[in-house]
Amino acid sequence: MQIDATGLGKRFQRDWIYRGLTRTFRPGSATAVLGPNGAGKSTLLNTLSGQLLPTEGTLAYTLAGQPLAVEAVPRHLAYAAPYLDLLEELTLTELLRFHTQFKPLRPGVSIDGLIGIMYLEGARQRLVREFSSGMKQRLKLGLALYADAPLLLLDEPTTNLDATGAAWFQEHVRATRAGRTVLLSSNVPAEYAFCDAELLVTDFQGPRPR
Numbered sequence: 001m002q003i004d005a006t007g008l009g010k011r012f013q014r015d016w017i018y019r020g021l022t023r024t025f026r027p028g029s030a031t032a033v034l035g036p037n038g039a040g041k042s043t044l045l046n047t048l049s050g051q052l053l054p055t056e057g058t059l060a061y062t063l064a065g066q067p068l069a070v071e072a073v074p075r076h077l078a079y080a081a082p083y084l085d086l087l088e089e090l091t092l093t094e095l096l097r098f099h100t101q102f103k104p105l106r107p108g109v110s111i112d113g114l115i116g117i118m119y120l121e122g123a124r125q126r127l128v129r130e131f132s133s134g135m136k137q138r139l140k141l142g143l144a145l146y147a148d149a150p151l152l153l154l155d156e157p158t159t160n161l162d163a164t165g166a167a168w169f170q171e172h173v174r175a176t177r178a179g180r181t182v183l184l185s186s187n188v189p190a191e192y193a194f195c196d197a198e199l200l201v202t203d204f205q206g207p208r209p210r
């Protein structure tokens, strides 16, 4: 999916979070959205993906050469973020069956195959509520990386992962990024090393209203 942002700005109450962002995000590109805590990385990801309305500027989406209405973007979006919760009262198998009804997996990947990829074979019948934070994060990432969705948003993807988990993320993001538009917010250089572009949110912090 291509995203064309023109003069994009977002303000909460009196504070501009970013302003004057004009940029094209193309299929096949992976952009690291950078900036210190509170700079506006998550806000920018949420605006670019149509989850939050911009205060000013425009966003245009194109999929396979055709314009795409903002309302249709969620259908083509896979999103993993610390503030997006899993359905924790389900077992792993139940959750995967439910989730993949509205967010199918990539062709050739089955629920069983994904469980293996996530190293969660021993947890098939366990409630997600009982998972460790690292297991939950592998589940969130596995669902996003292996969704059949051309727009992939990853907000601080290695949160709660140990070194093995972080290496697992690197392996699987590299295996699944081809042809997709990837936006990744991060403060961890090793996490976004695979990205081919960077966007520093603080470069787009316009004048504050008086």
Ligand SMILES: Nc1ncnc2c1ncn2[C@@H]1O[C@H](COP(=O)(O)OP(=O)(O)OP(=O)(O)O)[C@@H](O)[C@H]1O
Residues within 6 Å of the ligand: 012, 013, 017, 035, 036, 037, 038, 039, 040, 041, 042, 043, 044, 185
């Ligand atoms: N719904 C909201 N209403 C008002 N202010 C908000 C809202 N969401 C975020 N903010 C503010 O916008 C600013 C940017 O927040 P955001 O979460 O986008 O930053 P971030 O760069 O992702 O931070 P972190 O690295 O800590 O995750 C913060 O000052 C935050 O308090």
